[in-house]
Amino acid sequence: MNDHVLLLPILIPLVAGVITLLLRPREAIALAATAFTLVLAVFLYNHDKTFSVAWAGFGMEFLLRLYHFSSFILLAATGFSLLVVLYCCSFMRDSKHPNQFYSYLLITLAFVNGAVLADNLVLMLFFWEGLLVTLFGMIALGGREGFKTATKALIIVGISDLCLMVGIGLAGHLAGTATMSKMSLPMTPLASLAFVFMMIGAISKAGSMPFHTWIPDAAVSAPLPFMAFLPASLEKLLGIYLLARISLDLFQLSAGSWISVTMMIIGSLTILLAVMMALVQKDYKKLLSYHAISQVGYMVLGIGTCVPIGIGGGLFHMINHALYKSCLFLTGGSVEKQTGTTRLEDLGGLARKMPVTFACFVIAACAISGVPPLNGFFSKELVYAGALERGSIYYIAAVLGSFFTAASFLKLGHAAYFGKQTEASKNVKEAPWPMLVPMIVIASICVLFGLYHQLPLNEFIRPILGEQRLAAQESSGNEMLIIVTVIVLALALLHHLVAAKTMGGGLHASDHIRHAPVLTKIYDHADKGRLDPYNLALAIIRGISNLAYRFDRAVDSLYNGLSVRLAYTLSRGISLAHTGNYSLYVVWALLGVAMVLAFMRMSLWQG
């Protein structure tokens, strides 16, 4: 088989994306393109191929490499795209610019495929940063608020992409090559710096703290399938893919290094802080978006442990998260489509009206909460085991995160699907089949990956880690961990039941946390955006700018004021000599000529 085939997963969606921008039957084109790419991805799965062609020179080569890991991400990304496109066929029917949405979606897929297949860091960066354009475009479709959020997203992601750029340059310089498969850098101080820069790029793409704040905003203003498509699935796949690549292949990262600790701290903090924010949200989509951030914490924590079981758990969690989170967003979308709102206050009693959506929601919510025997349970257990190996504090953070996750999903499910029917939910019908099919498919995969969790683990995750690492791993089937998990889940359920009863309804089950002493002040600040790192960073930049501007004006005033005055002062003496007397001028002119002649004579003598 010709190696040029590697170009197809990039070119097909790209060309289709450009066509959908111009031509009418956009759903058909988008469906056909993603379906064909999926077939191709299945066909390419687990093949080894490379393709290279001269590109920008100076060590920048157009080098694609298909191998186990990249083919797996390729398959997952394309699969999600197909399902989201199918979902959009009904969801986007009444939206304003469906052609732009499909076009951006397809081009995004092309760039993601390109970034995953690239074996040259610069080429990867090219595709990776290129995603900014479509990201901006897709969020901007959400109207006026959308543009604001799109700007925020562009600034945050753009800045972290620039960090990635410097990291890539530094890594390429240290390794003497930009080819990823040839890199293996020992952790010198400079290499650590490169790693940190690249890590910033990777975790920010995945949506980890502190680069997360555009996601909840986008949940409100961007079209919903966007959330299921990028922040829930494709960006996670891409970000965690790079994080795994740099931790496993590109750098010789060891468990003892400070970087590993940093990653675990970032992971733990992300889990806890984001889930605390999720718990108090009163909007279906916004609540989910905070979970999309919180769950990244598990992946970063897992990979940050630098022990095989943790890394494996992190990667398994990545694919699981992409599954259940996109499913959850899609249920949110069908609720929004059918009722016209996602405010939990206006929802209630949907379980009877939308049974299929409800069933999918239950499966996905159980999966994200880590209820056995669903897929989320197994990946979380692996992350727990890895975290425990590195220190109990990380383990406690992760388990605590699970408690709040379960609590917030109990609240969400209770408020939206049970309770009294409201105005909005009175005359609701089940969503149409193009929206149901993707949800059902994803929910079934969640169940499948849970019941037969050895299948994805053996098929996808183990080959990524490599036999070498697995051989070093002692089997740590710790049954205590499972018991703790079950207890925590039971506690979450108990907490919810008690709180819902005392506070009056599922929606208010977390109100006591929102209004707890100390916490309530923090939440107040958070609601006003004062704790948003984006706002803080902008304030700092504004401060620098003001200083710089002052300095600039000072320099300018030197020209406008001082130099002019200086010139006047200096020329005052000379101007006195200008009396307007012609004979005086003639004398001066003759004197000048005499001096020139004298000078010429002197230089002649010397010459």
Place this chain on the structure above:
Amino acid sequence: MLSIVLVPVLGALALPTVGRTSTKLRNLLALGLVLYSLIATMVIAGPVIRGEPAATATILSHSLILQADGLALFMAFVSALICAIIVVYSFGYISHYENQGEYYLMVTLFFGAMMGLVFSANLVFLYTFWEITAITSWRLIGFFRQRQHVVRADKAFLVTFFGALLMLLGFIQVYHQYGSFDLTVIKQGLQNQPLSNLAVLLILAGILSKSATLPFHTWLPDAGVAPSPVTALLHAALLVKIGVYVFARLFIATFVVDDFWHTVVPVVAAASALTSAGAALVETDLKRIIAYSTISQIAFIFLGLAVGSPMGIAGAMLYIMMHGLAKGGLFLCAGIVEQNAKTKDVTQLGGLLKTMPITAVSFLLCSFSIMGIPPFGGFFGKYMVMIGAVQSGHLWVTLVFLVGAFMTIVYLMRVFNLVFLGEAKGAAAREGSPTMVGSVASLAALSLVAGILIYYPSQFLQSTMLQLPGVIK
């Protein structure tokens, strides 16, 4: 090759006369003169790409030489391309104003002098063309003749002229040291004897003042009073690039300079990048913001050239091209906004996305290119400059530039949001005339195409790098 310079220079003088009979003919003739140089440059470039030695032409005696090596051809091509688009834009823009004959004369003369400067391999010649560009740009900045405009034109002229005088002193030092003004002769007789630091300092003062770099930069935002196509021409595409080009021509392609300068220039550039980026974030005048942005992007070019690695230099050359295309586009968009909304104050603007969608999208795409987002061309320039700096061990300076790059994203998005989004303020502004909108759209499209087809310019620069002795390998 002589004709590349002479046709626009001499042709320019005929333009006002032609304008008396037909303005249309005059406009087309101006465009034709620029296009002639563009095509002639491409014709000459053919053999050079194939690896034949650089073409030369002598005037008057052996010491006044024009030489077309890879560096000069690249620069000439970029300048001519952007200038042609700006002239097309002027058809629409300048038709509202008086003194059009003078306008086209000055623009074409400026362009011809620029071509002469790019190809000249003699310092006296180079200085002469340098001053012609200064005089024509002085006339163009003060084109609208208001008192304040004339004062600012004077300022621009005096600052650059002061710099040029220092540079001339530097050239005399060069003559003193090597006994010739002819760069080809100097190059042969050089034998790795570095240029004296005093001469470097003097010449650098001229370069920094022309390329509006700290501390000689403030004339550039002030010169924003000029007609928009002129600001695009001067601030974005050609005038400010003269300085960086001469830097490359002298300190990379000809002389060997002390290692010390490979550290000093990046530091100066870093300070310049930060200061101007900060100012761009505070200013409220649309054209001043873009002008400050130019200063900060010029600093990136200086960084790439000054670190001296092939990656950095090639990146800087690419960035000259990509920045010229994109920034030219931004200034021309600003011109459309200014002309139709009757104000340049960004706080008075808003909601223009609805009424001028093509301008808005072009503005956005050009901004993406300057932010360095692929697949736009600016990505490659910025990437290669920063990485070139990292590879040469200038890690700290690069980190400062990283902050500069952050701020670039922030201030460009700020401008876009203020001007094109939000509530419309004041009367609804219409889209510009077809030639104007067409030229901004084509600049945006070129920014994109240049990124996608990066292979070609990059390949050309790779072969050019081999010709330059100042490249640190």
